[in-house]
Amino acid sequence: MNERILKIESKAWEQVKRTNGLVRTEDFNQKFAELIVRECGQWWTNRLVVEPDYGLPHRIERNRAVPGVIKEFKEHFGIEE
Numbered sequence: 001m002n003e004r005i006l007k008i009e010s011k012a013w014e015q016v017k018r019t020n021g022l023v024r025t026e027d028f029n030q031k032f033a034e035l036i037v038r039e040c041g042q043w044w045t046n047r048l049v050v051e052p053d054y055g056l057p058h059r060i061e062r063n064r065a066v067p068g069v070i071k072e073f074k075e076h077f078g079i080e081e
Contacts, residue, residue: 008035037077041070 012032016023045066074080 004039005036008032008039011035033077034079037074037079041073041079044073045070 009032012028012035013023015035016028016031
């Protein structure tokens with residue numbers, strides 16, 4: 001696994017719900033997947049907003065659409081804000 005995935009895995013272990021100090025595999029898998037989806041959404045947002053290859057009107061219009069697309073992306077995977 002690459003370094004970023006290992007960091008997300010570590011973060012998932014920190015954030016996952018524990019019962020009597022134990023973690024259910026299903027709970028860990030769900031938290032890990034949630035964090036990956038959030039990371040993908042953030043990565044995508046960062047790339048779309050700063051892309052310099054288009055003229056200003058196109059960037060403004062695209063940047064207006066980004067929040068809605070990211071919201072749909074997270075909803076598709078069942079991730080709440």
